Amino acid sequence: MYSLLCPNLIYNSLHDLEYNHLKSRGIKGIIFDLDNTIIPWDSQEMSPEIIAWLNTLLAEGFKICFLSNNMGKRVKSIATIFNAPFVSRAYKPAKKGFRQAIATMELSPNQVAVIGDQLFTDILGGNRLGLVTIWVKPLSAKEFIGTKITRRLEKLAVGLLKTKGLLK
Ligand SMILES: [Mg+2]
Structure with a gap:
């Protein structure tokens, strides 16, 4: 059970991710969380970098697909920049949204990675479907009130994963 919360890869920044490593693992598509992964939660604009x-x-x-629990309008405006598919109001960690995202890229789960800032939504959901799961530090300290609550649980989970030797 605990292992479902454990990311396969952890990075401080998206820019640290080596895409050749993903290629060598057979990854052809990446599901991206939106808020605090590629855009600060309280912002409308992505950084040029x-x-x-x-x-x-x-x-x-x-191939990329955006998967967000946020509303359609916000997710669509980002996806449009890249002419990429998206799934909004995804209720992560529910499997349905992840399956939809995988389907839009016309790939199978073993060819897909997911990148996100939250263990209980992005990482848990991705692990449930056997995706390569990548945990990145949130872009902003400002967060949705619900996220602030789950962050406390996340801290507890990280402590537990560490004592079990699942997380370094
Ligand atoms: Mg997020």
Whole structure:
């Protein structure tokens, strides 16, 4: 059970991610969380560096899909920049949204990675479907009130994973 909360890879920043490593693991598509993963929760604009980084992934041949619990309008405005598919109001960690995201990329679960800032939504959901799960530090300290509550549980979970030797 605990292992379902355990990410396969952990990075301080998206920019630390080596996409060649993902390629070597057979990853062809990446599901992206939106809020605090590629855009600060309280912001409407992505940084030019992250836009450039995502465009590099696309140029390298990766498919991408945005998967967010947030509302359609916000998710669509980001997805449109990259002409990429999206799933909004996804109720992560529910499997349904992840399955939809995988289907839009026309890939199978073992070809897909998910990148997100929350263990209880992005990582748990991705692990339930056997995706490569990548945990990144949140972009902003400001968060949705519900997220602030789950962050406390996340801290407890991280402590537990560490004592069980599942997380370094
Ligand atoms: Mg997030």
